[in-house]
Amino acid sequence: MVVVCVTGASGFIASWIVKFLLHRGYTVRATVRDPASPVLSVVQDPQLWYTLSKTLAESAAWKFVRENNIDMVAINPSVVIGPLLQPEINASSALVVNLINGCSQTFPNASYGWINVKDVANAHIQAYEIASASGRYCLAERVLHFSQVVKILHDLYPTLQIPEKCEDDKPYEPTFQVSKENAKSLGIEFIPLEVTLRETVESLKENKLIEF
Numbered sequence: 001m002v003v004v005c006v007t008g009a010s011g012f013i014a015s016w017i018v019k020f021l022l023h024r025g026y027t028v029r030a031t032v033r034d035p036a037s038p039v040l041s042v043v044q045d046p047q048l049w050y051t052l053s054k055t056l057a058e059s060a061a062w063k064f065v066r067e068n069n070i071d072m073v074a075i076n077p078s079v080v081i082g083p084l085l086q087p088e089i090n091a092s093s094a095l096v097v098n099l100i101n102g103c104s105q106t107f108p109n110a111s112y113g114w115i116n117v118k119d120v121a122n123a124h125i126q127a128y129e130i131a132s133a134s135g136r137y138c139l140a141e142r143v144l145h146f147s148q149v150v151k152i153l154h155d156l157y158p159t160l161q162i163p164e165k166c167e168d169d170k171p172y173e174p175t176f177q178v179s180k181e182n183a184k185s186l187g188i189e190f191i192p193l194e195v196t197l198r199e200t201v202e203s204l205k206e207n208k209l210i211e212f
């Protein structure tokens with residue numbers, strides 16, 4: 001019997017990892033949050049703090065595993081969306097909710113990589129199972145500006161009320177490239193973003209987190 005520990009197991013990504021691990025016959029031990037753990041809830045420029053905390057946390061983890069001779073693989077997904085197993089909306093699913101619930105009249109002037117939560121969960125398990133996996137795996141099926149995401153949503157759901165205008169008049173934030181080669185070595189085939197967006201919307205609808 002192989003026992004796998006999953007931290008933050010009730011979360012959006014981790015709940016899919018738990019589901020796939022159980023499906024493959026693993027025994028899962030889930031950890032719960034330490035109630036004394038410090039949480040920074042009100043900060044200025046949360047995106048900057050988020051990026052900084054992620055960079056520092058990963059570099060501390062690499063330092064620790066090197067010093068203690070531990071084998072580590074890092075999975076670094078871009079914006080993760082897809083069907084939810086948990087009842088609440090997490091931060092990345094909220095990006096889609098904000099576009100379709102009439103919450104906002106405009107879309108953000110931002111470009112992100114996008115990836116299906118099932119691909120992210122699979123990548124974690126593959127990285128664990130494939131002995132040659134090593135280093136960092138950045139995951140993005142596609143990098144798109146919000147204007148392009150909005151267009152896909154409109155094509156999928158023509159009657160849906162979706163913002164048509166950008167939040168500002170500045171040039172659109174440029175897109176960038178994320179190589180898929182490294183992730184393909186984990187056997188990830190990448191669910192197309194059109195499918196992912198449809199799965200996201202349908203799941204949000206089923207969970208009554210959006211109405212239309």
Ligand SMILES: NC(=O)c1ccc[n+]([C@@H]2O[C@H](COP(=O)([O-])OP(=O)(O)OC[C@H]3O[C@@H](n4cnc5c(N)ncnc54)[C@H](OP(=O)(O)O)[C@@H]3O)[C@@H](O)[C@H]2O)c1
Pocket residue numbers: 007008009010011012013014032033034037038039076077078079080081090091092
């Ligand atoms: N979703 C994305 O687009 C994305 C992209 C790249 C990286 N990530 C990273 O992947 C991880 C999971 O993301 P997610 O979208 O699945 O988030 P999520 O649904 O919000 O889940 C986060 C999980 O972490 C737990 N947690 C939060 N703060 C904690 C703390 N201080 N100590 C211990 N546990 C804590 C939460 O426990 P409670 O249920 O008790 O609150 C929850 O189970 C996060 O680290 C996130 O930054 C996410």
